[in-house]
Amino acid sequence: MPLPVALQTRLAKRGILKHLEPEPEEEIIAEDYDDDPVDYEATRIEGLPPSWYKVFDPSCGLPYYWNVETDLVSWLSPHDPNFVVTKSAKKVRNNNADAE
Secondary structure, three states, X not given: OXXXXXXXXXXXHHOOOOOOOOOOOOXXXXXXOOOOOEOHHHHHHXXXXXXXXXXXXOOOOOEEEEEXXXXXXXXXXXXXXXXXXXXXXXXHHHXXXXXX
C-alpha cells in the first residue's frame, strides 16, 4: 500500500524518501451506451417540421431524416429544395422478399 502523498512529501523533504514518484493516474474512458440514433438536439436546432427527426445511420455515420408518422425517410432535410421522400431500404428489402 503506497504512502499518502502528504507523508511522502514530508519524508522527501527530510531526505528519508529518496524519490517521490507520483502514482500513475487511472485512465477514464467515456463510452456511449445509448443505442438511440435520433439526434434530438439537431432536430430542435434545424426546426424540422412536426414528426420529422434527424437520425444517424450507424452503418455509414451519415444523417438522414425520418418521419415517425409515415415511416418514410430522406437523405436530405425537409427544408432542402431537392428533398425526396422514400421508404427505408430495410422496408424495400422486406417488401421485395415478401413478394418473392
